[in-house]
Amino acid sequence: MIVNKKWIAGIMIVIAMFLAVYSYIALPDLVTVQIDFSGNPSRQEPKLLALLFPLVLTIGGSIAYMVSEVKEKQYLLLAIVGILVAIITIIANL
Numbered sequence: 001m002i003v004n005k006k007w008i009a010g011i012m013i014v015i016a017m018f019l020a021v022y023s024y025i026a027l028p029d030l031v032t033v034q035i036d037f038s039g040n041p042s043r044q045e046p047k048l049l050a051l052l053f054p055l056v057l058t059i060g061g062s063i064a065y066m067v068s069e070v071k072e073k074q075y076l077l078l079a080i081v082g083i084l085v086a087i088i089t090i091i092a093n094l
Contacts, residue, residue: 005072009062012079016058019086020051027051027093035092050089057082 023031024047031050034043061079065072 005066008076009066009079012062012083013059015083016055016062016079016086019083019090020055023047023051023086023090027090031089031093033089051086054082054086054089057085 027047027050029047030044031047032041032043033045033050034041036042058079059082061075061077061082065075065079068075
């Protein structure tokens with residue numbers, strides 16, 4: 001069971017790192033992080049801050065998932081949310 005958790009956590013971290021590198025190369029210097037109901041950007045952040053948030057979520061969730069004995073699914077969900085935030089950020093800014 002431990003080996004499977006390490007593989008899953010490792011894959012999640014690799015995906016998060018790939019998305020962060022791609023985002024850093026492809027996205028503009030100011031990244032839209034919030035969109036209002038009419039579809040207009042309502043909040044922008046510098047690229048580095050906008051990319052750090054999902055990366056920290058994914059790495060933290062993956063490591064916690066790997067080492068925890070309880071609440072495993074919650075930590076895995078946190079890592080998945082980090083990846084989804086990164087994907088949504090890329091889609092909203094390209």
